[in-house]
Amino acid sequence: MTVAAGLGYALLALGPSLSLFVSVISKKPFLILTVLSSTLLWLMSLIALSGAWRAFLPLKTTRWWPYAILVITSVVFQEGLRVLFWKVYKKLEDILDSFADRVSKPRLFLTDKMQIALAGGLGHGVAHAVFFCLSLLTPAFGPATFYVDRCPQMPFFLISAIISLGFVTIHTFSMVIAFNGFAEGKRMHQVFVPGVHLAAALVTLINLSSGGCMVGIPILYFLVALTLIYCGNMVWKRLTEDRSRRH
Amino acid sequence: MDSSSVLSTIGTDIISVMSPVSICMLLVVFLVYSLSPASPNNNGTSLRTAATLVYLETPSDTATQKLEGALLNALVFVVLISAVTFMLVLLYYYNFTSFLKNYMRFSAFFVLASMGGSIFLSIIEHFSVPIDGFTCFVLIVNFTVVGVLSVFSPGIPIFVRQSYMVVLGIIVATWFTKLPEWTTWVLLVALAVYDLVAVLVPGGPLKMLVELASSRDEELPALIYEARPTISRNAERGGELGVFVGMGSGSVELQPVQHNDNVGENGGSSDQNFRARGSDNESEDEETSPLVANSVQRPVTSGGNSHHSQPDERLFGSVSSEIVEEETSPLVNGASSGSRAVERRRSRRDGGDHDSDIGMTMKAGIKLGLGDFVFYSVLVGRAAMYDLMTVYACYLAIISGLGCTLILLSVCQRALPALPISITLGVIFYFLTRLLMEPFVVGTSTNLLMF
Numbered sequence: 001m002t003v004a005a006g007l008g009y010a011l012l013a014l015g016p017s018l019s020l021f022v023s024v025i026s027k028k029p030f031l032i033l034t035v036l037s038s039t040l041l042w043l044m045s046l047i048a049l050s051g052a053w054r055a056f057l058p059l060k061t062t063r064w065w066p067y068a069i070l071v072i073t074s075v076v077f078q079e080g081l082r083v084l085f086w087k088v089y090k091k092l093e094d095i096l097d098s099f100a101d102r103v104s105k106p107r108l109f110l111t112d113k114m115q116i117a118l119a120g121g122l123g124h125g126v127a128h129a130v131f132f133c134l135s136l137l138t139p140a141f142g143p144a145t146f147y148v149d150r151c152p153q154m155p156f157f158l159i160s161a162i163i164s165l166g167f168v169t170i171h172t173f174s175m176v177i178a179f180n181g182f183a184e185g186k187r188m189h190q191v192f193v194p195g196v197h198l199a200a201a202l203v204t205l206i207n208l209s210s211g212g213c214m215v216g217i218p219i220l221y222f223l224v225a226l227t228l229i230y231c232g233n234m235v236w237k238r239l240t241e242d243r244s245r246r247h
Numbered sequence: 248m249d250s251s252s253v254l255s256t257i258g259t260d261i262i263s264v265m266s267p268v269s270i271c272m273l274l275v276v277f278l279v280y281s282l283s284p285a286s287p288n289n290n291g292t293s294l295r296t297a298a299t300l301v302y303l304e305t306p307s308d309t310a311t312q313k314l315e316g317a318l319l320n321a322l323v324f325v326v327l328i329s330a331v332t333f334m335l336v337l338l339y340y341y342n343f344t345s346f347l348k349n350y351m352r353f354s355a356f357f358v359l360a361s362m363g364g365s366i367f368l369s370i371i372e373h374f375s376v377p378i379d380g381f382t383c384f385v386l387i388v389n390f391t392v393v394g395v396l397s398v399f400s401p402g403i404p405i406f407v408r409q410s411y412m413v414v415l416g417i418i419v420a421t422w423f424t425k426l427p428e429w430t431t432w433v434l435l436v437a438l439a440v441y442d443l444v445a446v447l448v449p450g451g452p453l454k455m456l457v458e459l460a461s462s463r464d465e466e467l468p469a470l471i472y473e474a475r476p477t478i479s480r481n482a483e484r485g486g487e488l489g490v491f492v493g494m495g496s497g498s499v500e501l502q503p504v505q506h507n508d509n510v511g512e513n514g515g516s517s518d519q520n521f522r523a524r525g526s527d528n529e530s531e532d533e534e535t536s537p538l539v540a541n542s543v544q545r546p547v548t549s550g551g552n553s554h555h556s557q558p559d560e561r562l563f564g565s566v567s568s569e570i571v572e573e574e575t576s577p578l579v580n581g582a583s584s585g586s587r588a589v590e591r592r593r594s595r596r597d598g599g600d601h602d603s604d605i606g607m608t609m610k611a612g613i614k615l616g617l618g619d620f621v622f623y624s625v626l627v628g629r630a631a632m633y634d635l636m637t638v639y640a641c642y643l644a645i646i647s648g649l650g651c652t653l654i655l656l657s658v659c660q661r662a663l664p665a666l667p668i669s670i671t672l673g674v675i676f677y678f679l680t681r682l683l684m685e686p687f688v689v690g691t692s693t694n695l696l697m698f
């Protein structure tokens with residue numbers, strides 16, 4: 001495998017985010033800044049987590065429960081961080097609104113708010129893909145490839161790219177769901193997001209068993225589809241409500 | 248409908264500085280990646296430069312030896328830099344401006360031709376590009392000549408100038424990545440400290456230089472990246488950062504203004520003129536430089552009624568046609584007519600947005616010294632020699648540090664060093680990533696665990 005393969009894996013994991021970035025985010029500098037800061041936040045959460053887990057790593061056991069604890073703590077921590085992110089965003093929204101008043105421009109539209117949420121989610125997703133997939137991809141640019149014992153069907157890089165793509169999508173759109181949920185105060189949305197995140201993370205535990213990736217990846221993609229449909233549904237509903245309210 | 252939302256204008260300033268820095272870092276990482284395996288023995292017999300005058304690191308040395316040597320190297324380098332900067336200040340003080348400019352041209356020539364040329368040659372070698380000697384020579388000469396011309400001449404399109412600044416940054420940074428590892432880290436930290444001192448402490452050379460230049464109303468004869476003219480769409484530029492000012496410190500009062508040409512205008516200038524000044528001393532050691540907030544009035548507290556931009560007369564030199572346009576725009580004192588003027592101007596601006604005009608606004612954008620480009624990229628390039636993960640972490644850290652500096656700039660309204668925050672964050676993140684995160688991430692993701 002060579003440069004083509006490496007690029008292919010990278011694009012597999014990050015291609016959709018890239019197009020999202022180019023088509024939506026890059027036109028508005030503020031959204032770029034949101035993506036960057038959300039990426040930084042995710043990186044810091046990862047560093048904090050790894051700092052906490054550093055003493056126990058590497059896990060020598062082949063049993064699954066230490067990994068389960070690791071995954072669960074990580075997800076819980078990150079979901080807590082999402083609430084924090086929301087609070088910061090809320091403050092920012094107020095600032096933006098008062099700024100808009102000051103320069104006599106309209107306040108943030110609903111779509112603007114959603115775009116900010118999308119940018120925040122994209123930042124999380126991109127950070128995920130970058131650290132879990134892209135940073136391990138360097139050997140894929142070389143002349144060889146790598147298989148793990150537990151999943152002999154596909155090269156390791158391909159699996160991690162596919163899983164990363166799933167997580168990028170989940171992260172990106174669950175932020176939209178979460179922000180809307182927080183804004184409207186709907187419990188359903190607020191519970192759905194950590195639920196999907198936790199479920200998706202636990203699904204990857206299946207990969208620990210030999211040949212598990214053939215089961216785990218379809219389940220993961222089922223969750224991805226669920227998130228997408230849920231998000232689309234919710235956004236559609238809110239937009240139509242908003243439009244009917246304005247008319 | 249989104250075009251009228253505030254989202255599309257906020258942050259243009261910051262992005263216009265961040266994007267060239269990002270490009271510079273990205274290309275340096277590429278260069279480091281693609282060229283370092285081509286010359287593996289180059290690291291063994293590392294070349295002696297100004298930064299390694301005292302001590303040349305060899306892999307067999309103990310950690311203390313390396314540390315001591317690196318500290319000495321950094322010390323010598325910083326002393327050298329400050330000596331050269333003081334000399335620059337002295338020369339500038341006695342009005343040897345044209346000498347300084349020519350010297351900068353010479354150093355640009357030297358960097359582009361010899362250092363850039365050698366990088367170009369090694370690229371050719373590495374990718375085995377078929378090119379004959381004559382063509383190569385012509386290419387390098389042309390490239391260099393245009394670059395040298397673009398450094399200080401007003402006639403060159405600003406985009407060319409900006410690109411050359413980035414190219415200069417890339418070239419110098421790529422050379423700096425050839426320094427031994429320990430020296431690089433210590434040097435970066437030392438330079439951040441130096442930058443802090445030189446810009447903020449009274450009597451610091453860069454502070455003196457900047458003050459001297461602003462008291463004389465002229466551009467510094469130094470290699471500086473100007474973000475100014477790429478920012479095209481802003482009727483309320485100042486407000487953009489003003490958002491963050493509002494966040495950072497409740498109210499910012501008018502700053503003492505040294506050179507305000509717009510005296511008749513009270514509280515009206517809504518543009519913020521940031522300039523980062525850089526000076527560079529030797530062709531090889533580009534100098535760290537501060538971000539300078541120019542003397543402007545603070546618009547933020549002036550309420551929503553008087554946000555209209557005001558041309559900064561000092562910067563009129565090169566972008567004359569636009570200036571005329573801008574000068575014809577009304578100076579409005581009244582609160583009521585002010586907002587109308589904004590509207591009008593905004594519509595005009597928005598109309599002209601699409602052609603991404605050069606010099607659409609003639610306000611001073613943020614200026615960032617070339618040294619900052621260089622040392623950011625050196626950090627990232629050094630991180631690239633370890634792993635991609637550290638590259639991303641360092642990139643994010645540096646960019647966020649730059650963002651913090653810019654926000655501080657809008658709060659402080661004065662020259663600020665751009666290195667300290669970014670370099671500190673970058674170094675911290677590098678070591679955190681390397682020591683903490685890597686085993687964690689590699690451990691989980693090789694088990695195909697993700698979350």
